[in-house]
Amino acid sequence: MPFYTRLGKLPPKRHIRFENPGASYRNEGIYYEHVVTTEGFARAYSILYHLRPPTCNTRVERLADLVLKSIEDQPLRQHHFRSGELPRSGDPISGRVPFMFNSDLIAWRCLPSLPQQTLFRNGAADEVIYIHQGSGELRSAYGRLRYRRGDYMVIPRTTTYELVSDDIQVEDHLILECTGPVRIPPNYLNADGQLKLGAPYYERDFHPPTELVTIDREEPTDVVVKDGPRLTRVTFPHHPFDVVGWDGFTYPYTFNAWDFEPLTGTVHLPPPVQQTFDCRGFVICTFAPRYLDHHPQAIKVPYAHSNVEADEVLFYSDGQFSSRRGVGLGSMTLHPGGIPHGPHPGTILRSMSEVRTEELAVMFDTMNKLHLTPQAMQWDDPEYPLSWK
Numbered sequence: 001m002p003f004y005t006r007l008g009k010l011p012p013k014r015h016i017r018f019e020n021p022g023a024s025y026r027n028e029g030i031y032y033e034h035v036v037t038t039e040g041f042a043r044a045y046s047i048l049y050h051l052r053p054p055t056c057n058t059r060v061e062r063l064a065d066l067v068l069k070s071i072e073d074q075p076l077r078q079h080h081f082r083s084g085e086l087p088r089s090g091d092p093i094s095g096r097v098p099f100m101f102n103s104d105l106i107a108w109r110c111l112p113s114l115p116q117q118t119l120f121r122n123g124a125a126d127e128v129i130y131i132h133q134g135s136g137e138l139r140s141a142y143g144r145l146r147y148r149r150g151d152y153m154v155i156p157r158t159t160t161y162e163l164v165s166d167d168i169q170v171e172d173h174l175i176l177e178c179t180g181p182v183r184i185p186p187n188y189l190n191a192d193g194q195l196k197l198g199a200p201y202y203e204r205d206f207h208p209p210t211e212l213v214t215i216d217r218e219e220p221t222d223v224v225v226k227d228g229p230r231l232t233r234v235t236f237p238h239h240p241f242d243v244v245g246w247d248g249f250t251y252p253y254t255f256n257a258w259d260f261e262p263l264t265g266t267v268h269l270p271p272p273v274q275q276t277f278d279c280r281g282f283v284i285c286t287f288a289p290r291y292l293d294h295h296p297q298a299i300k301v302p303y304a305h306s307n308v309e310a311d312e313v314l315f316y317s318d319g320q321f322s323s324r325r326g327v328g329l330g331s332m333t334l335h336p337g338g339i340p341h342g343p344h345p346g347t348i349l350r351s352m353s354e355v356r357t358e359e360l361a362v363m364f365d366t367m368n369k370l371h372l373t374p375q376a377m378q379w380d381d382p383e384y385p386l387s388w389k
């Protein structure tokens with residue numbers, strides 16, 4: 001996240017004594033500085049000030065290992081997963097169902113039925129939670145961040161958080177757990193670090209936490225920490241959202257997919273113009289509502305293509321997808337490298353008279369091959385590979 005943000009009260013300089021005259025903790029009379037860095041100490045960081053040291057915990061306990069299984073008995077083929085039909089289960093963390101993964105990411109779907117039971121922290125991966133349905137608030141030491149339908153909610157690793165939904169029974173998420181950092185594509189930034197004129201979004205489209213709520217509570221509080229497959233329960237003697245101020249360049253934020261400003265040409269433009277986030281080993285793109293190509297003979301759905309060095313996943317979030325038949329909202333398709341894919345029969349000619357599309361979809365293209373889980377195969381549409389007949 002390249003934008004400097006601050007909330008709450010801060011001392012005039014970093015790394016100096018920050019007086020807290022009312023402090024009861026250890027009678028030391030200070031707030032406790034906590035620097036959250038990325039890439040060692042080399043890249044974006046934030047500085048938070050706590051009522052109590054964030055290092056103090058009273059218990060550490062191994063909970064479980066979420067080792068993902070991959071299926072081995074399928075041919076190379078296209079897949080359509082009716083993931084919108086998943087039954088509601090668990091909370092926004094425990095209810096996550098893994099669909100596909102490689103060394104760079106895990107893609108989960110989650111339709112929770114319960115409010116989040118325990119504070120959660122991903123200690124080893126950035127998370128992008130795409131809000132297909134739902135609204136509410138992400139609570140963390142950085143403050144409260146509202147989220148709504150169509151939001152990408154980007155949560156940097158090590159952020160302890162709680163999702164508080166307005167109505168848990170409508171929440172429906174696509175979660176990308178990203179081993180590497182999630183960044184704005186560097187070609188969208190000018191040499192001063194500002195989003196260029198011509199980039200498909202602007203600083204105003206990114207929303208950091210807006211309200212800092214300092215919880216001053218000394219009672220045992222559990223946090224479930226995930227690092228890779230391992231889950232650990234860490235117990236703190238106090239609530240960890242005890243921050244009175246913070247500033248810096250790393251914090252949870254939202255960007256709404258409907259705020260993406262799509263480019264359209266005389267003829268079809270390729271997916272790099274839809275790129276939204278740059279991640280290690282993959283990109284995240286947004287297909288937002290837009291006017292279609294305007295050459296008089298333009299074919300307005302994508303040409304058949306062999307994306308031979310990428311596996312391509314689309315998540316269908318809103319509208320009617322003009323190049324596909326049979327996919328529903330909440331569906332995911334996987335078009336693996338090595339076999340071409342393209343518009344379904346009938347959609348090429350039909351597209352030529354269309355002027356605009358209201359489709360909204362999230363795409364992630366991975367450089368490394370994706371492995372499918374047995375859970376994903378429960379929602380696989382076996383007819384899909386033959387649907388171009």
Ligand SMILES: [Fe+2]
Pocket residue numbers: 305307312335341
């Ligand atoms: Fe494609």
